[in-house]
Amino acid sequence: MTGRLLPSGERAVLVEADSLEELLELHRRLWVDDRAPGLLDAVAGARTLLLVADSAAALAGVRSAVQEALRAGSGTGSTTVPAQGGSAPAARVPDVAITVRYDGPDLAEVAELTGLSSHEVVAAHTSSLWRVGFSGFAPGFAYLVGGDPRLGVPRRPTPRTRVPAGAVGLAGEFSGIYPRSSPGGWQLIGHTEQVLWDLDRDPPALLRPGLRVQFVDADAVDADPVDVDGAT
Template sequence: MREVRRAGDRGLLVEAASPHALRAAILAADLPGVTDVVPGEATVLVVASGGLELLERRLRDLEAGDEAPAGRSVEIPVVYDGADLAEVAELTGLSVAEVVARYGAAEYTVAYLGFSPGFGYLTGLDPALRVPRRSTPRTSVPAGSVAMAGPYTAVYPSASPGGWRLLGRTDLVLWDVRRDPPSLLGPGDRVRFVPSR
């Protein structure tokens, strides 16, 4: 039995060892009243139009495996000219070429979306590349900036403040309201970063 907590008037926050597997199980169960299922780092937010008490009981006992269905594969072309690339190399004790090679060798998974529309928190970063956020965030990071901090990497979908270390940039549009769905990345998608020049 898993822990389920109320989240406002229409939501339930469900603890999950594998949020993507639980999300898939909830969607497959076609539970009445569910309008949205949003995975987080260690939880799943279930939004419903009503009937939260019954839904809460069903979610506590819902069977979900440990394996999530594979998401789409997305390649993101990157120009590695980020303002923090040399500093990341210094912090990790690697050369710039080694940072780029290790970063590009990994396959990442979109753990969840947050911070701003289309901002995917990607897991799978080589532990040798893990560096802390900048001590002083930038007031504006350009859209398309490829960045990392701690165990995560991401692409800024729009210009915004940010304290992550900038490795490079991409021309891909991560968020477009005219697209269906608007976000290029979705939870569970697998991402590779490919040098574009």
């Protein structure tokens, strides 16, 4: 695993990774599994990880932790993001389950683009254990990765001026959920009633970098009710 360390003020360092998979692995090592000493915050992007130390004096230790994590990850080829779609290994369970009503206006178009039936699109979307790669665009919007590669579809050629809150979409390698009504160009395949951003919740974002996410077909839940609530 390789990365380029760039200074970012007196208390932060910006790490540039070669791939999103490597970046997620670095984020996991430094923030999720075991917080690096002196690390106050870790902000993930598509190829960058901003690491903020709790003081200027602690920054050297944070940089050392990054270099150690990079060395530890070199040559392993491992990543916490599934390389292929399909069912997740039994030992890996989701941190968050999202119940979706697959009634999106673009479901039929996604089926045509992928060469799948609408039922197969839903099956592919729900059978993968997705991972929150990074956040952006709007508070609470998470870019989910690790899905079935057959679901890779382009954004719509003309964005919608209004996408309702809770809309579940696909764009490129990502899946995402609109946390509030806004313009958007993703292919919409369904919607969820779960709240993605709530200022009265701690933390406000339901989906945060590193969390594993399972989509659940609401029609299947109606037929055979199970407990699919929220997050840990």
